[in-house]
Amino acid sequence: MSNVLIIESSARQQDSFSRQLTRQFISQWQAAHPADQVTVRDLALAPVPHLDASLLGGWMKPEGQRNADEQISLQRSNELTDELLAADVLVLAAPMYNFAIPSTLKAWLDHVLRxxxxxxxxxxxxxxxxxxKKAYVLTARGGLYAGSTSDHQEPYLRQVMAFIGIHDVxxxxxxxxxxxxxxxxxxLNQAKARLSAIA
Ligand SMILES: Cc1cc2nc3c(=O)[nH]c(=O)nc-3n(C[C@H](O)[C@H](O)[C@H](O)COP(=O)(O)O)c2cc1C
Structure with missing residues (x-):
């Protein structure tokens, strides 16, 4: 049995194209691997906080020396890293916002690159x-970026995934x-066809 962690980051719900891809991914995955545990973390419905002084202070201090705020911030951050550590398969769903990823997804990455x-x-x-671990990144973009230097999603996400040891993306x-x-x-049809072929 594997654990699959899905991270949603579109600010939209029903109208979102990236969420259409994750819905397809989940139904395909569950059909092929019925025993697997699929967890969805929706960063639009429940954004994680930006890094702040109490979290950064708490990270650096040894156990027992953290104040109450630092302890709470660290626990919240640990929840995110524990969830990622427990996943065998990671799915990041991301709209392109201003050539890159939504700030909600960046905030999540800031917690889990620890x-x-x-x-x-x-x-x-x-x-x-x-x-x-294996990762899938499912994106939706308003324009066309394949092979363009204006795409700051794929190179960035490849780098951060590789940095934490996920090379199969x-x-x-x-x-x-x-x-x-x-x-x-x-x-949309092309993306769905590619997804059908691989997931
Ligand atoms: C704030 C914002 C910024 C956007 N920036 C870009 C962009 O830089 N390039 C682009 O092609 N599309 C851009 N778009 C369009 C979205 O990428 C597109 O609507 C995509 O379908 C959004 O994903 P979703 O359908 O999952 O919500 C932007 C949309 C929003 C709301």
């Missing part, structure tokens, strides 16, 4: 600790969601 937990510093540089982009003509339908 020294000593998801990566560690070694004499030869940082080393990712999340070995053996498959990207599926629904492109042209805000374009006229048949771009939207074609882009």
């Amino acid at each position: 020294a000593g937990v998801t990566f560690k510093y070694t004499e030869t540089g940082p080393q990712g600790l999340l070995v053996g 498959t990207f599926i982009h629904a492109e042209g969601m805000n374009l006229g003509g048949d771009f939207q339908e074609k882009g």
